Amino acid sequence: MPIHLVVQGPVWQLNRPIIILAKLTGARMDPQPPDHLTSSDDETPEALLEAFRNHPEWTERQRDEQLDRLIERVPADRLIAAARARMANLSGTEGEVILRIIEAHATPDLLRELGAALVAQPQLSPERTWEVVTLLEGAELLDEFPELVARAEELEELLDEEGSLEQLAEQLEGDPEGTWLALQGLGAVEPEIRPQIIEGLAQGPIGPGLAEFLRLLCFAHDPPTRAAALDALSQPGENHDHLVTVWESIAADHPDAEVVARAQAWLASRSKVDVPAVVEAPHAIQTESSIVRSLVTGLDGRGRGTIVLASYRRGSLAAAAFVCDVTQGVCDVVGQADLNSPSEAGLFEQLVEQTDLEVVEDVPELALRLLGGSVLLCGRSTTPTLRYWLEATMPPGFRALPFPAPFPGWDxxxxxxxxxxxxxxxxxxxxxxxxxxxxxxxxxxxxxxxxxxxxxxxxxxxxxxxxxxxxxxxxxxxxxxxxxxxxxxxxxxxxxxxxxxxxxxxxxxxxxxxxxxxxxxxxxxxxxxxxxxxxxxxxxxxxxxxxxxxxxxxx
Structure with a gap:
């Protein structure tokens, strides 16, 4: 099964790494327990939950395996009862597991008990508080707890302080990893809010970092996000060289003819700028020696597989894992930038270790054509980081193309x-x-x-x-x-x-x-x-x- 990429933590943490390789999805798993534990069938749910607190050294994978043991070995009613008994302490790893159990078996009464437990824990971390508040708000139960409504408002104030547009703009200009982290953070925000954030960023000066951020958003599959980025780049201002470079890239590489025409019009309005011709999509994707490693998995029962590429581009080595769906396109992507050697691209080893799907390695033509077909299927829900990692790992001239026809000439x-x-x-x-x-x-x-x-x-x-x-x-x-x-x-x-x-x-x-x-x-x-x-x-x-x-x- 493919690795599944999720956003962890509050959405206001735009200036922090918020991507993790998380729980595998797909068919029911049969995990091996952590080595510290026995495999006795008479283990109680209380003992299995207590193990999370007793073993803080466990890796993310070991914690997931222990959670799977809970789900597979313990009936749902006993598991819920054990979680109820531990709601009084929602901190730490055990608290995270309790929340996952409650979310999986959520009922209004159970969520009300969770709300009451949160009220009694005012010193709980903002991250854990936000998770509980989000659960209650999604079930339309938050208004039953005035104390939590007030606490949610405080968290929103924290958003204004720690996730301010000024800080985000500074990050884009000063942090080499600022661009893709900001894109990932924007992807965690509701699509309806993204244009407002982009408009706010454009109120200040558009330096090279912000211009690059907006350029990548011009390739977003969400139309309002894409339009907001184009509008931000189009606003009157000085003809900085970096803006000219951004519009030249859009004119040369964008797949949408209307966006290309808009970029050409912007360039034409600057008398000293030569307008590039429209670049036609190639009939075949070019594979280059810059791709140093590739891996493609088969598909799980939901039609999802993973494509991993490691490539040299502009003198820099990067690797990215693209989770692809045969109906929705690229669902998630996570990457590693500025690697020193291919051996540092740990995404390959992680995927091989964690998946039970068949894999094909080092056939870049397969990886590129399947990824090209997946990009063609992308829609509004596609993460804004996609373009960043495509440019970091794909050969120049990459275009989204239909899935390849296997066995040409065979009927x-x-x-x-x-x-x-x-x-x-x-x-x-x-x-x-x-x-x-x-x-x-x-x-x-x-x-x-x-x-x-x-x-x-x-x-x-x-x-x-x-x-x-x-x-x-x-x-x-x-x-x-x-x-x-x-x-x-x-x-x-x-x-x-x-x-x-x-x-x-x-x-x-x-x-x-x-x-x-x-x-x-x-x-x-x-x-x-x-x-x-x-x-x-x-x-x-x-x-x-x-x-x-x-x-x-x-x-």
Whole structure:
């Protein structure tokens, strides 16, 4: 599964590193416990929670593994009871875990207890206080606690003091890492607020650092953010050389024709500036020796994978990990700048160590084409830092292009249909976390078990009605997702030298794009339904039922 990148801490900390490599996402994990702990099944939730306080030396990964042990070993009701008993102390690592448990099983009553516990802890850190206030505000319960409303107002005053626009502008001009940290901080802010921040920054002088920050925002996928950055750069002022350089870059590299025309008009209004011609997107991405290392993962069950690149650009070595989604584009990105050597690019080792997905290393053409296709899918939710890390790691002239067509010249129609059942099974066996874990799947699995007996496996012939119902009300709407996932894996397996598997994935994707194959009896749909229903039955026998969490959240 790919690494997942999250923002940690209050959104007002724009002048601090606020990115961490965090909890893995995707299929259910089976982690190994930290070495300090035993694996006895009779450990109580209280003892497991207490371990967080007793082991401050644990790494982020070890704490996540311990949390997974809690979730997998302890029934939800006992876990909630243990968290309730410890709400009186929300500080430290144990307090963070308690909040994660409460958030996962949030009900109005539980959140009210959390609010009361926060009221009794006035000395709690601003970061932890902000986390609790945010939970209560999201559930529309904050107004029930006047003391916390006042404390939230104090935090907002802290925002004005520590996250001031003046400080941010100073950071952009004086800190070599100021640009990407400010971009990351801006990404943590609600999109509706970003234009106001950009407008405020533009009230002062636009130095080289701020101009570069605004240039990168001109490539943002959020239209209001992009427009605000363009307006800030367009305001009347002196013709500083750094502004000319910024507009030349926009005119040469921006994919939007209207933005290019605006940049050319700005340059044309300065009589001594030569207007660059519009740069046409190349038909193929150029790979250069400046890419010193690359890695691409397969896809998890949600259609997400990770692409990691380390490259020399303008004499500087940087590495970045791009989390890509086949429907949403690039979801998250984290990077390392100013590295001394490729061996310092720890993102590669972290990903290989943490993922259970297949990986392909050092095939830069695969990485660039899949990343190009992902960038083409980006939308308003895309992080503003994307452009920064693209420019830091991609070869000059990179353009977003459609996903590559694997196995050019090979016709997927040549595969006999009677082979598709075996090919579909082979593809799914190679992607074990491609499962449908929706509440409907669990409902159908439970119905089959009750009707046929607890140990009876799902059967597409005997249980044809359940298969058809699952397809019509769930899987039919997922076919486009799986079609895109299959195209990604076809290119992935081609690069990995697994030609038969790659051609199987391409043939399945080709068939799923045809309406006549969008039926519950198609071999891929049958195989996916069977393994999803069987997994749901296995989980139900173990007491694992995601519908419980859904019902508790609804309550």
């Amino acid at each position: 997927p129609a040549v595969v006999p249909f009677d082979e598709m059942s075996d090919r579909a099974q082979a593809v799914l066996d190679a992607c074990p976390n491609w499962l449908d874990a929706s509440p409907l799947t669990y409902e159908m699995a439970e119905e089959i078990a009750l009707r046929e007996g607890g140990e009876t496996l799902p059967d597409p012939k005997r249980d044809a009605g359940a298969y058809r119902f699952l397809f019509e009300h769930r899987l039919f709407g997922q076919l486009e997702l799986y079609r895109r996932m299959l195209y990604w894996m076809a290119s992935f397996w081609q690069a990995a030298g697994r030609e038969h598997l790659g051609q199987s994935a391409l043939a399945l994707a080709w068939q799923l794009s045809d309406a006549q194959h969008s039926v519950p009896s198609h071999p891929f749909t049958v195989a996916l339904s069977t393994r999803s229903l069987k997994t749901a039955q296995d989980n139900l026998r173990l007491g694992i039922d995601p519908r419980r969490t859904s019902r508790s959240m609804e309550a």
